[in-house]
Amino acid sequence: KNEVEQSPQNLTAQEGEFITINCSYSVGISALHWLQQHPGGGIVSLFMLSSGKKKHGRLIATINIQEKHSSLHITASHPRDSAVYICAVVQGGAQKLVFGQGTRLTINP
Amino acid sequence: KAGVTQTPRYLIKTRGQQVTLSCSPISGHRSVSWYQQTPGQGLQFLFEYFSETQRNKGNFPGRFSGRQFSNSRSEMNVSTLELGDSALYLCASSLDVNNYGYTFGSGTRLTVV
Numbered sequence: 001k002n003e004v005e006q007s008p009q010n011l012t013a014q015e016g017e018f019i020t021i022n023c024s025y026s027v028g029i030s031a032l033h034w035l036q037q038h039p040g041g042g043i044v045s046l047f048m049l050s051s052g053k054k055k056h057g058r059l060i061a062t063i064n065i066q067e068k069h070s071s072l073h074i075t076a077s078h079p080r081d082s083a084v085y086i087c088a089v090v091q092g093g094a095q096k097l098v099f100g101q102g103t104r105l106t107i108n109p
Numbered sequence: 110k111a112g113v114t115q116t117p118r119y120l121i122k123t124r125g126q127q128v129t130l131s132c133s134p135i136s137g138h139r140s141v142s143w144y145q146q147t148p149g150q151g152l153q154f155l156f157e158y159f160s161e162t163q164r165n166k167g168n169f170p171g172r173f174s175g176r177q178f179s180n181s182r183s184e185m186n187v188s189t190l191e192l193g194d195s196a197l198y199l200c201a202s203s204l205d206v207n208n209y210g211y212t213f214g215s216g217t218r219l220t221v222v
Binding site for chain 1: 142144146151152153154157165167197199201209210211212213214215216218
């Protein structure tokens with residue numbers, strides 16, 4: 001079993017829909033990242049969380065440390081949100097990222 | 110301020126050759142980590158450097174090595190290339206060992222033929 005599990009693996013939605021991507025992890029962590037990867041490979045860190053909730057524009061990320069679970073929400077989704085979203089945890093005590101397998105999001109106009 | 114710069118962007122090598130990839134971190138960032146991304150295995154941690162010292166290493170064979178220079182620039186080397194080494198290699202930098210805010214480079218896409 002992977003240390004970081006994401007669901008769903010693939011998600012297709014219509015423009016304007018509310019999107020939720022989930023991440024569960026089984027290791028102790030120092031922080032959790034939500035990353036975005038567009039075709040071509042470049043990765044952008046959207047959020048870094050160690051507790052609570054963060055919001056940036058239409059994106060919201062939450063984390064529940066006790067339940068070892070995080071969610072990424074996209075409100076009013078747009079075709080430009082189409083990308084792979086990756087959950088990554090900083091494993092406790094080590095400067096090392098452990099990644100989920102990614103969620104491929106496609107937003108149709 | 111310049112981001113994380115990886116060179117080259119694309120590389121084609123033959124089985125058995127060796128390759129060196131370069132990563133220049135954001136100015137002031139002292140920690141550099143490397144990752145391999147393949148369709149089958151996803152993103153995997155290779156190693157992490159701070160102050161010219163390797164602090165952590167992932168589960169990769171000894172053919173994969175790296176180093177960090179006094180200006181924090183880092184290189185990784187893969188010797189005796191195998192077809193399975195074809196991947197996107199990404200590096201990320203952060204301020205220091207207790208700062209988990211990572212900035213990623215655009216990656217080097219290595220194809221081994």
